[in-house]
Amino acid sequence: MKIQPVKGTRDFYPPQMAVRNFIVDGWKASSIRNGFVEYDGPIFEHLQMYQVKSGDEIVEQLFNFTDRGGRHLAIRPEITPTLARMVNKQINALPRPIKWFSVPRLCRAERPQKGRLREFFQWNIDIIGVEDVLADAEVVYCSLDYLRSVGLTSGDVVAKISSRRLLAALLKNIGIAEDKLESLYPILDKKTRIPVEAFVEMLGKEIDSTDTVQTVLKLMDVHLVDEIPDIVKLNEEAKVSLDELIQVFAYLRTMGVEDWCRFDMSIVRGLAYYTGMVFEIHDKAGDLRAVCGGGRYDNLLSDFGGPKVTATGMGMGDAVLEILLREKGLLRDDSLDIQKLDYFVACLDADLLDKAVNITAQLREKGHASNFSYKTGALKKQMKVADSMNAAKCIILGAEFKDSKQLVVKDMQTGEQELLDAESLFKS
Amino acid sequence: MKIQPVKGTRDFYPPQMAVRNFIVDGWKASSIRNGFVEYDGPIFEHLQMYQVKSGDEIVEQLFNFTDRGGRHLAIRPEITPTLARMVNKQINALPRPIKWFSVPRLCRAERPQKGRLREFFQWNIDIIGVEDVLADAEVVYCSLDYLRSVGLTSGDVVAKISSRRLLAALLKNIGIAEDKLESLYPILDKKTRIPVEAFVEMLGKEIDSTDTVQTVLKLMDVHLVDEIPDIVKLNEEAKVSLDELIQVFAYLRTMGVEDWCRFDMSIVRGLAYYTGMVFEIHDKAGDLRAVCGGGRYDNLLSDFGGPKVTATGMGMGDAVLEILLREKGLLRDDSLDIQKLDYFVACLDADLLDKAVNITAQLREKGHASNFSYKTGALKKQMKVADSMNAAKCIILGAEFKDSKQLVVKDMQTGEQELLDAESLFKS
Numbered sequence: 001m002k003i004q005p006v007k008g009t010r011d012f013y014p015p016q017m018a019v020r021n022f023i024v025d026g027w028k029a030s031s032i033r034n035g036f037v038e039y040d041g042p043i044f045e046h047l048q049m050y051q052v053k054s055g056d057e058i059v060e061q062l063f064n065f066t067d068r069g070g071r072h073l074a075i076r077p078e079i080t081p082t083l084a085r086m087v088n089k090q091i092n093a094l095p096r097p098i099k100w101f102s103v104p105r106l107c108r109a110e111r112p113q114k115g116r117l118r119e120f121f122q123w124n125i126d127i128i129g130v131e132d133v134l135a136d137a138e139v140v141y142c143s144l145d146y147l148r149s150v151g152l153t154s155g156d157v158v159a160k161i162s163s164r165r166l167l168a169a170l171l172k173n174i175g176i177a178e179d180k181l182e183s184l185y186p187i188l189d190k191k192t193r194i195p196v197e198a199f200v201e202m203l204g205k206e207i208d209s210t211d212t213v214q215t216v217l218k219l220m221d222v223h224l225v226d227e228i229p230d231i232v233k234l235n236e237e238a239k240v241s242l243d244e245l246i247q248v249f250a251y252l253r254t255m256g257v258e259d260w261c262r263f264d265m266s267i268v269r270g271l272a273y274y275t276g277m278v279f280e281i282h283d284k285a286g287d288l289r290a291v292c293g294g295g296r297y298d299n300l301l302s303d304f305g306g307p308k309v310t311a312t313g314m315g316m317g318d319a320v321l322e323i324l325l326r327e328k329g330l331l332r333d334d335s336l337d338i339q340k341l342d343y344f345v346a347c348l349d350a351d352l353l354d355k356a357v358n359i360t361a362q363l364r365e366k367g368h369a370s371n372f373s374y375k376t377g378a379l380k381k382q383m384k385v386a387d388s389m390n391a392a393k394c395i396i397l398g399a400e401f402k403d404s405k406q407l408v409v410k411d412m413q414t415g416e417q418e419l420l421d422a423e424s425l426f427k428s
Numbered sequence: 429m430k431i432q433p434v435k436g437t438r439d440f441y442p443p444q445m446a447v448r449n450f451i452v453d454g455w456k457a458s459s460i461r462n463g464f465v466e467y468d469g470p471i472f473e474h475l476q477m478y479q480v481k482s483g484d485e486i487v488e489q490l491f492n493f494t495d496r497g498g499r500h501l502a503i504r505p506e507i508t509p510t511l512a513r514m515v516n517k518q519i520n521a522l523p524r525p526i527k528w529f530s531v532p533r534l535c536r537a538e539r540p541q542k543g544r545l546r547e548f549f550q551w552n553i554d555i556i557g558v559e560d561v562l563a564d565a566e567v568v569y570c571s572l573d574y575l576r577s578v579g580l581t582s583g584d585v586v587a588k589i590s591s592r593r594l595l596a597a598l599l600k601n602i603g604i605a606e607d608k609l610e611s612l613y614p615i616l617d618k619k620t621r622i623p624v625e626a627f628v629e630m631l632g633k634e635i636d637s638t639d640t641v642q643t644v645l646k647l648m649d650v651h652l653v654d655e656i657p658d659i660v661k662l663n664e665e666a667k668v669s670l671d672e673l674i675q676v677f678a679y680l681r682t683m684g685v686e687d688w689c690r691f692d693m694s695i696v697r698g699l700a701y702y703t704g705m706v707f708e709i710h711d712k713a714g715d716l717r718a719v720c721g722g723g724r725y726d727n728l729l730s731d732f733g734g735p736k737v738t739a740t741g742m743g744m745g746d747a748v749l750e751i752l753l754r755e756k757g758l759l760r761d762d763s764l765d766i767q768k769l770d771y772f773v774a775c776l777d778a779d780l781l782d783k784a785v786n787i788t789a790q791l792r793e794k795g796h797a798s799n800f801s802y803k804t805g806a807l808k809k810q811m812k813v814a815d816s817m818n819a820a821k822c823i824i825l826g827a828e829f830k831d832s833k834q835l836v837v838k839d840m841q842t843g844e845q846e847l848l849d850a851e852s853l854f855k856s
Contacts, residue, residue, distance in 0.1 A: 009470030034792055038446075044434060064493065134802060365576075369460050
């Protein structure tokens with residue numbers, strides 16, 4: 001019986017696992033460097049968790065099931081609802097500010113395509129309880145700090161930043177009703193990914209006036225703050241939102257990453273829950289989906305039955321990131337160590353195997369990563385195994401040990417050999 | 429709307445996440461020290477994967493579902509079938525010996541109880557392609573090496589070791605048919621967990637002769653190899669199996685862990701796929717479920733459509749382990765750092781916030797874990813935040829900076845303060 005893996009999932013053989021660890025370890029290091037602490041939730045939650053505020057797209061993509069107790073459950077497609085649930089539960093006990101990160105495994109039942117898988121890993125950072133847009137800037141900074149740490153530059157990627165609050169104010173100002181906004185956002189979010197005709201047609205279904213559709217089109221193309229008043233007159237709410245956004249950019253300049261950042265009204269984000277700054281980081285060539293995205297979501301905790309607490313955060317998946325890092329030559333399979341040993345213990349004579357096993361056990365007890373050879377005899381074959389395991393040193397048990405209890409210790413890099421007794425070896 | 433987590437799952441708030449990381453990081457370190465390389469598979473597989481050879485108990489405990497393509501899938505309750513599938517697929521390309529480890533998240537739809545959860549983490553190590561019982565001994569050694577590394581002693585835990593091969597030979601020798609064995613193993617495995625009357629009754633349903641039941645009972649109580657021939661005459665197969673088992677103990681002596689190991693015929697393991705050495709590690713007091721268990725499974729790869737390749741391995745869950753470590757005082761919540769900062773940047777004046785943000789960004793870029801205070805003003809409050817984040821040093825931006833661009837750098841351990849300009853700070 002031969003069974004295949006499920007479509008859209010990945011098998012992580014040691015070389016692929018090394019890539020995943022390289023990515024995940026980098027995410028964790030950046031999170032810790034930026035003062036976030038780690039949390040996680042269960043791999044599945046009650047189905048209704050994802051029906052609250054996550055947008056139709058995600059709910060359609062759920063792997064859901066019913067357990068023996070009749071509970072309707074779903075494998076998590078994102079971790080933000082879990083975060084909201086957890087924070088709400090301990091809201092009075094948690095030390096503020098809450099700066100949390102997680103690297104959840106997530107599943108979405110979508111058609112697998114480039115940069116989109118049915119199972120993936122996603123780095124999440126969130127700052128909860130800080131109203132100042134300083135927290136928004138910090139989320140963008142932390143995302144960029146990671147990308148910089150793996151070798152990307154402002155020539156490779158760009159953080160496109162906008163504001164849902166500003167967008168809402170402008171849309172209302174041109175006559176679009178408040179209750180239309182939620183259905184408009186997913187359409188506006190598609191703008192850069194579909195032909196303009198299709199986009200206009202979709203807008204036309206939501207907005208009656210052709211003039212208004214044209215104004216929206218113009219707005220989506222704005223890349224300079226100064227151009228907005230030429231298109232829509234700014235009311236008070238729009239002015240305040242714009243000032244906030246300008247402050248985000250000021251903080252990003254203070255943080256030294258202004259070269260990586262750009263205002264872009266077409267950044268909307270599909271999810272319904274954003275309320276303020278929104279951003280996405282894209283490859284500059286524009287060939288790939290967003291590397292990451294996020295923003296401020298001030299109502300999510302109260303939507304989940306908690307108090308009104310402000311929040312801002314970001315999610316970065318591993319699939320698009322890996323494609324980008326490979327394209328830029330920053331991730332090559334031959335650059336990652338799948339294994340690294342301190343010692344490989346070779347054994348030329350079956351009589352000495354017991355000694356080889358004993359020495360290896362002692363090396364391990366001392367904390368040295370070590371392997372022995374299961375096969376005794378021909379040295380050449382054992383050296384090949386030692387090499388394949390990336391051993392720094394090889395200990396050879398042969399004639400020298402039989403004659404005078406001496407171990408041959410070979411440096412695998414230089415080829416140099418020395419003779420040692422076992423005792424001196426364990427002292428090192 | 430208030431939603432609870434699903435029964436039997438855990439929320440990992442930062443303190444619980446620190447515990448999980450402590451356990452998982454220890455598992456990974458032991459694996460690497462013992463020469464294993466990491467792999468992982470998907471969180472769900474085709475349902476039939478678990479119907480092949482995993483025993484009825486596990487199949488009953490599956491969370492299964494049907495995707496939009498009509499595929500019958502299940503969240504993994506164990507990773508060994510995935511391992512078999514993956515190894516089979518690349519059997520000719522993989523360098524031997526295959527020494528792999530993984531720390532999968534697993535789910536079982538069982539009633540939550542002490543040491544058993546519906547979602548848990550399990551350390552798995554497997555050696556594939558080594559026929560010598562040296563590999564069996566190495567699996568036991570590696571499990572013990574981890575337990576020793578976290579502070580447990582041979583006074584706390586014991587590795588109980590037996591052999592399925594020996595058991596099968598003995599059972600057949602007392603007249604039990606080969607095709608009865610598979611249904612007998614799960615019953616024998618329950619022996620130490622149920623009253624003897626219930627055990628005898630269960631045996632009686634499978635074995636007709638009361639004498640034979642009594643002989644099985646006696647066998648299950650054997651703790652010394654020498655006692656076996658008094659109960660059952662050893663045929664050739666039993667002799668060979670016994671010699672093998674004696675060799676496992678000889679290797680464990682060579683590895684320096686004989687004090688931790690004991691022969692125990694009552695160790696059977698419920699799963700159908702074991703074929704040779706089997707073992708479990710228990711707390712010596714016997715209050716808890718097994719900390720880990722494993723053994724040789726020489727037919728699993730061929731059962732999954734691959735060639736006949738020998739294999740041996742072990743799985744250790746986090747739930748029982750955590751209970752044991754807490755009982756022994758080796759895991760205290762106050763002994764784990766939830767967070768550790770190199771610097772906390774405090775700011776006494778709102779005018780200086782920008783500078784604080786700028787300094788923090790530079791510290792982070794240099795690789796120092798750092799946070800700034802979102803709130804300026806009262807130093808005492810900011811110091812409390814710095815303390816709660818476990819900051820090694822606190823940088824204070826106040827009058828000294830306004831007067832002469834000097835930073836106060838306070839060592840949070842000693843309380844000592846020094847004045848530095850920003851430039852000298854970044855040199856360190």
